[in-house]
Amino acid sequence: MKSLIVFLVLCFVSTHASNNTICAKGYNLVNNKCWKLFQDAAIHADAERNCSADGGTLFMAKNAIDNRAIASFVSTHGIDHLWMGVFCIGNGRNLCYYDDQSGSTLLYDNFAAGFPSSAAGRCVYYSVPGHPAGQWLNGYCNQKLSYVYICDLNFNDNCYFTIDAFSFSDGQQQCEQLCANMASIHSSEENRYITSLYSKTSYDFILIGGMAVNGFVLWNDGSVMDYSNLQTSDSTGCLCMSVNNSTRGSWYLADCSTPKHILCKRPIGVPNCRGAPVPITSPPVTPPTCNSGVHVAPGWITSPMYPSNYNAGCQYTLTTYGSNRIHVYFPIAVLEGGYDYVYIYDGDSKDAPRLDYWTGTNQAKGYYSTGNTMFIDFVYRSGSTKNQGFNATFISIF
Ligand SMILES: *[C@@H]1O[C@H](CO)[C@@H](O)[C@H](O)[C@H]1NC(C)=O
Ligand SMILES: *[C@@H]1O[C@H](CO)[C@@H](O)[C@H](O)[C@H]1NC(C)=O
Ligand SMILES: *[C@@H]1O[C@H](CO)[C@@H](O)[C@H](O)[C@H]1NC(C)=O
Ligand SMILES: *[C@@H]1O[C@H](CO)[C@@H](O)[C@H](O)[C@H]1NC(C)=O
Ligand SMILES: *[C@@H]1O[C@H](CO)[C@@H](O)[C@H](O)[C@H]1NC(C)=O
Numbered sequence: 001m002k003s004l005i006v007f008l009v010l011c012f013v014s015t016h017a018s019n020n021t022i023c024a025k026g027y028n029l030v031n032n033k034c035w036k037l038f039q040d041a042a043i044h045a046d047a048e049r050n051c052s053a054d055g056g057t058l059f060m061a062k063n064a065i066d067n068r069a070i071a072s073f074v075s076t077h078g079i080d081h082l083w084m085g086v087f088c089i090g091n092g093r094n095l096c097y098y099d100d101q102s103g104s105t106l107l108y109d110n111f112a113a114g115f116p117s118s119a120a121g122r123c124v125y126y127s128v129p130g131h132p133a134g135q136w137l138n139g140y141c142n143q144k145l146s147y148v149y150i151c152d153l154n155f156n157d158n159c160y161f162t163i164d165a166f167s168f169s170d171g172q173q174q175c176e177q178l179c180a181n182m183a184s185i186h187s188s189e190e191n192r193y194i195t196s197l198y199s200k201t202s203y204d205f206i207l208i209g210g211m212a213v214n215g216f217v218l219w220n221d222g223s224v225m226d227y228s229n230l231q232t233s234d235s236t237g238c239l240c241m242s243v244n245n246s247t248r249g250s251w252y253l254a255d256c257s258t259p260k261h262i263l264c265k266r267p268i269g270v271p272n273c274r275g276a277p278v279p280i281t282s283p284p285v286t287p288p289t290c291n292s293g294v295h296v297a298p299g300w301i302t303s304p305m306y307p308s309n310y311n312a313g314c315q316y317t318l319t320t321y322g323s324n325r326i327h328v329y330f331p332i333a334v335l336e337g338g339y340d341y342v343y344i345y346d347g348d349s350k351d352a353p354r355l356d357y358w359t360g361t362n363q364a365k366g367y368y369s370t371g372n373t374m375f376i377d378f379v380y381r382s383g384s385t386k387n388q389g390f391n392a393t394f395i396s397i398f
Contacts, residue, residue: 028073031069033154034154035070037073037146038146042144044083048322059147060100060150061126068134070082070126080127081127081139086123087124100323112130115136125139125145141347157267161263164261166260174262182221182265184219184220185208192249201261207260211238212236215232217230229249232252238256239252239253290315293317295319296319297394300394306388306391309385310378318394323372324372325368325396330390333362335361336387338359338360343377345377352375355374
């Protein structure tokens with residue numbers, strides 16, 4: 001009996017010791033993740049922005065355990081509704097996307113009956129009360145709700161993101177879109193923590209964010225080399241880490257162009273990064289017809305009949321992942337002056353703030369949204385025209 005108790009204590013201590021999740025100041029450890037509640041209600045775009053400025057993402061549940069945990073986490077605060085990091089471009093679960101670009105809610109969802117319904121609003125919120133509790137509903141992005149930041153994978157004040165297989169340079173670019181770099185590693189504890197993230201994977205290696213030059217490591221994020229677990233010292237190449245049981249944690253050299261799974265790392269609490277616009281890979285691109293309604297970045301929209309003369313008006317909703325913004329670019333174009341107009345709104349309808357409008361000949365011009373949608377209203381009043389109209393391109397930026 002005594003030895004059983006000792007065994008149990010040892011087990012507990014050892015699992016606890018290997019559990020390296022330490023939350024940054026202001027975050028609470030819930031289900032081995034770091035969460036932080038913001039009770040001050042904010043519109044969805046501001047909640048997103050504040051979360052990414054803090055290095056985290058807006059709360060999203062990808063399993064029933066986290067979905068239940070959020071309710072108890074906020075239960076003592078008298079909060080009914082919370083924004084989630086999920087955004088719908090249509091009514092199917094396959095048309096609602098997690099903000100961290102990990103895919104659609106086909107992976108897991110807890111939508112209430114009759115949802116998702118983008119007609120009720122494209123943003124998704126979590127309902128704490130109700131029967132059953134913890135269900136997801138759609139709502140208008142401009143209503144103000146409380147929200148929770150999360151940093152799922154958290155070690156020593158950094159958030160980590162595991163993403164799909166990419167080559168070394170594409171992987172770095174993908175990480176930069178998450179305001180991160182491919183992971184640098186600075187201690188054996190961090191090295192161990194990272195291997196623990198991959199304990200259930202079927203692949204043997206991941207790419208980490210450095211290159212070796214004769215045993216010396218240059219990290220992509222510019223940090224100094226103060227730790228190495230490189231198993232060779234004689235050559236040059238991109239670093240990969242074994243996540244295989246027998247050699248896990250060891251670093252080797254890999255071919256930079258062969259795609260492998262990527263780990264990104266972002267310090268918590270760094271100022272919001274808004275780097276150069278980089279197009280991101282996105283949900284299915286909708287063909288630019290006038291009746292499809294919602295267009296997902298990257299893409300282009302044209303006046304009807306383009307490049308022939310237009311003969312009708314059209315309205316376009318441009319959208320991207322919840323935490324990203326839209327950049328739309330109109331090259332020089334000609335409309336029937338004083339009759340036909342293009343109006344550009346910073347949101348998903350004509351009720352949103354108007355960024356600009358033009359008629360006649362426009363100068364080439366780009367516009368940025370503050371949230372993840374933009375509404376373009378092409379008004380046709382001339383009834384006949386000899387003008388081609390426009391072909392505008394739009395991309396998603398972080
Ligand atoms: C961390 O600890 C929690 C509970 O103490 C446990 O459920 C979780 O599996 C541990 N995680 C790791 C990676 O050891
Ligand atoms: C975002 O964070 C800042 C600083 O933490 C805070 O002052 C501001 O109220 C927050 N904005 C929203 C919309 O919650
Ligand atoms: C792990 O590495 C060992 C030694 O290199 C190798 O024999 C084994 O096949 C690897 N495991 C898997 C699952 O590939
Ligand atoms: C690694 O070990 C665990 C148990 O220790 C086992 O379940 C898993 O299949 C192993 N993975 C590989 C790739 O060998
Ligand atoms: C609009 O511009 C984009 C980007 O230059 C181009 O790929 C596309 O073919 C153009 N569309 C039409 C209808 O000309």
